[in-house]
Amino acid sequence: MAKNFNEWMQPLSELEEGIKRLEAARDRETDALKKADLTNHIDDFKRRRDNFLDVMYARLGPWEKVLVARAPKRPYTLDYINSIFTNFVELQGDRRFGADHAIIGGCAMLDDQPCVVLGHQKGRTIQERQQRNFGYARPEGYRKAIRLFEMAQRFGLPVVTFVDTPGADAGVEAESRGISEAIAASMLKMFELDVPSVSVIIGEGGSGGAIGIACSSRILMQEHAIYSVIAPEGCAAILWRMPERGAEAARALRLTAQNALDFGLVDEIVEEPKRGSDRQPLEAAESIKESLIRHLGEIAKLPKAKIREERYQKFRQMGVFAEG
Secondary structure, eight states: OOOOHHTTTHHHHHHHHHHHHHHHHHHHHHHHHHHHHHHHHHHHHHHHHHHHHHHHSSSHHHHHHHHHHHOTTEEEEEEEEHHHEEEEEEOOOSSOOOOOEEEEEEEEEEEEEEEEEEOOOOOOSSSHHHHTTTGOOOOHHHHHHHEEEHHHHHOOOOOOEEEEEOOOOOOOOHHTTTTTHHHHHHHHHHHOOOOEEEEEEEEEEHHHHTTTTTSSSSSEEETTEEEEESSHHHHHHHHHHHHHHHHHHHHTTTTTTHHHHHTOOOSSSEOOOOTTTOOHHHHHHHHHHHHHHHHHHHHSSSSSHHHHHHHHHHHHHHTTTOOO
C-alpha cells in the first residue's frame, strides 16, 4: 500500500521532534558545561536532519513527487502572489451566477509591469478548504477566469496563471451548471489571447481542471509538481479497483515534471530549493519570479499574430509521435 505524506515524513518528523526535546532541555539547563554538551548534540541532530532532507529530495520517485506536490505547507497561489507581485486587487464573481473561491484572480504589479494574475487556491484550515472546495473549481470559477482573460485582452495586460488543483468539481451542481462547457470556453478564450501569457504548475496539475487555465504561450512547471490526466488513486480505482495502488499508477502515468518536459507538455522546469518549496517558500518564489519575467519579456517582443500562431502550433504538436 502506498504511503501517505505523514508516513513518508515520519523519520524526519522523529528527528525534528528529538531536536525540539533537546532544545527544551538545553533551555532548562543551568550548568554551562551540560548546556554546551546539549548544544553539540543539537548541532549533530540538525546535520543529520539536513543530510536526510538532501537524500530524500534527491531520490524522489513518482509517488513521492505526488506527496510533495500535495504537502500541507507547500505554497499556494496566494502565497506566490503575495511574494512575487505587489498591489494585488482581487476581483470576484463571474457576472452570471456567483463567486467561486477555488479560483482567485485580479490585477497586480510584477515589478513595474501591470498584469492579470489568477490561479487555484486550496486553503490551509479545514474551514478555508471547505470554502475553497479543496481547490476543485466550479463552472463559475472558470467563467470568472474568462472574465479576467477578456479584461487582459482589452487593456493589453500580460496574463499569469498558477495551476494547483486535483481536478475540476464533478458534483451534480457543477455538472448542471455546465462545468465541461466552462472549461472548454476558458481554454478557447486563452487561445484567443494575443497578449503574453505564462502558466506555472505549482502543485497538482489535475486533468481538465488544470488545463482550463493553462493554455498559455509558455507553460512552466515546478520541479516537484505533477501534471496528469487523472489523480493516481483515481487511475488505480478505475484500472484495478484498488485505489491503494496509487503509487503503481503514479509510475505508469508519467506525471513528473521531467516526464512533462520530455513529452513537450511544458516549456521549462523551474528548479525548487534543495529541500522543497514547502520548507523554503521565499526561495521558490524568487525562482518563479525570475522565470516569469524572462518568459513574459520574450513573448512581449513577438507580434500579436505570432503569439497566437506559436501557441496554436505548440498545442497542436502535443501527443503527436512518429515511429522510427
